[in-house]
Amino acid sequence: MDIKKYNVKLAAQPPEINSPWNGEVWKTVPALEVSSFRRESSAHRPATFCKLLYDRRRIYGIFQVNDQYVRCIHTEFQSEVYKDSCVEFFVQPQGTGAYFNFEFNCGGTLLASYVTDPTRVDGRISKFIPLSPEDNQEIKRYSSLPRTVEPEITRPINWFLGFEIPFSVLGKYVSIPVDVCGQVWRANFYKCGNETSRPHWGSWSPVHELNFHLPADFGEIYFSI
Numbered sequence: 001m002d003i004k005k006y007n008v009k010l011a012a013q014p015p016e017i018n019s020p021w022n023g024e025v026w027k028t029v030p031a032l033e034v035s036s037f038r039r040e041s042s043a044h045r046p047a048t049f050c051k052l053l054y055d056r057r058r059i060y061g062i063f064q065v066n067d068q069y070v071r072c073i074h075t076e077f078q079s080e081v082y083k084d085s086c087v088e089f090f091v092q093p094q095g096t097g098a099y100f101n102f103e104f105n106c107g108g109t110l111l112a113s114y115v116t117d118p119t120r121v122d123g124r125i126s127k128f129i130p131l132s133p134e135d136n137q138e139i140k141r142y143s144s145l146p147r148t149v150e151p152e153i154t155r156p157i158n159w160f161l162g163f164e165i166p167f168s169v170l171g172k173y174v175s176i177p178v179d180v181c182g183q184v185w186r187a188n189f190y191k192c193g194n195e196t197s198r199p200h201w202g203s204w205s206p207v208h209e210l211n212f213h214l215p216a217d218f219g220e221i222y223f224s225i
Contacts, residue, residue, distance in 0.1 A: 004205040004219030006032045010181065011053040011060060017162050018142040021064045026051055031064075034087075034191045036206040044069055044198035048087065048191040054223055056179060062162045063087040065106075065191065069198040070157055072107040072149040077136045081105035083195035085149070087161055092186035092215055096174050099186070099215055100131075104161050108143040110136055114173040118213035125213060129173060140164040152197055181225060186218035 007030070015025035034048035047066040052059060065087065072084040082088070084105035092099035099118075103111040112135070117127035131139075141163040167176050177183070189204040190212050201210060205219035 004032075006052065006187075006219065006221045007224045008052045008054050008059070008221050010223075010225050011055045014055060014058070015053065015060050015062075015162070017140045017164060019062070019162060021062060021160050025053070026062055029053060032189065032204050034189050034202045034204050036204070037200060037202040038207070038210050040210050041200040041202070042198040044200050045202060046191060046200070048202060050087070050089070050189050050204075052221065054180065057166060057168070059165045059167070060163070061089060061165075062160060063104075064158065064160045066156070066158050068156045069152055069154055069193070069196050070106060070145070070149055070159070071152040071193070071196045072105050072145065072147070074105055075107065075109050075147055077109065077133060078111055078130055079109060081109050081111045082192050085193045085196055086191070088190035088192070088212065089163075090188045090190070090212065090218065091221070092218060093170065093174055093176060094183045094185050097215075098174065099218075100170065100173075101213070102139070102163070102165065104141060104143075104163065106143055106145045106149065106159055106161065107147040108141045108161065109147070110139060110141065112136070112139070115213065118215065120211070131169070135169045135172070138166050138169050154197075180223045182223065184220050184222050186215060187221045188212070188218045
């Protein structure tokens with residue numbers, strides 16, 4: 001199987017957190033597509049795309065989702081956002097076997113941790129360190145949808161979510177170089193909605209079972225100039 005690859009370009013200027021998908025900063029940035037849906041998914045398989053940029057201080061990202069059956073009820077940091085209409089960015093810095101999971105529901109609520117052993121025991125990840133409330137404050141995000149969406153939106157709707165992750169947050173858990181230019185990190189990008197009326201599980205790099213915590217299935221992101 002070919003390894004999925006994406007070039008993360010150096011930002012000429014940091015995007016504003018609420019910059020639109022085709023705004024001045026993002027319009028020339030190539031998008032990757034979350035298009036590999038697990039067979040366990042319903043017939044609803046929303047077209048989902050993501051773009052990344054970086055500078056010496058942060059990774060910047062934006063998801064765009066052409067969605068339907070959108071629901072969002074989790075509003076507390078570290079709550080079960082994957083049960084809502086959700087997009088996710090998992091990333092493994094170069095030189096480490098561990099990785100971070102950043103899971104954002106469509107209202108912008110975050111579930112995030114540093115996973116050191118993704119082996120499942122009774123359905124749960126074996127070893128991980130939840131990111132702190134202080135980390136949550138440093139990770140900016142913006143959603144085009146309200147914080148909660150209930151009842152479910154059943155009509156077609158496009159939404160986007162922008163995020164900024166400081167390298168300093170990652171550096172609390174793993175050694176990060178001052179300049180990541182030239183490095184190759186492992187990563188995957190996901191779309192899910194476990195407890196919507198049309199459950200679905202999509203990824204950028206295909207996963208060999210219904211489990212997003214499979215670093216062996218991650219693709220590669222290259223920090224270019």
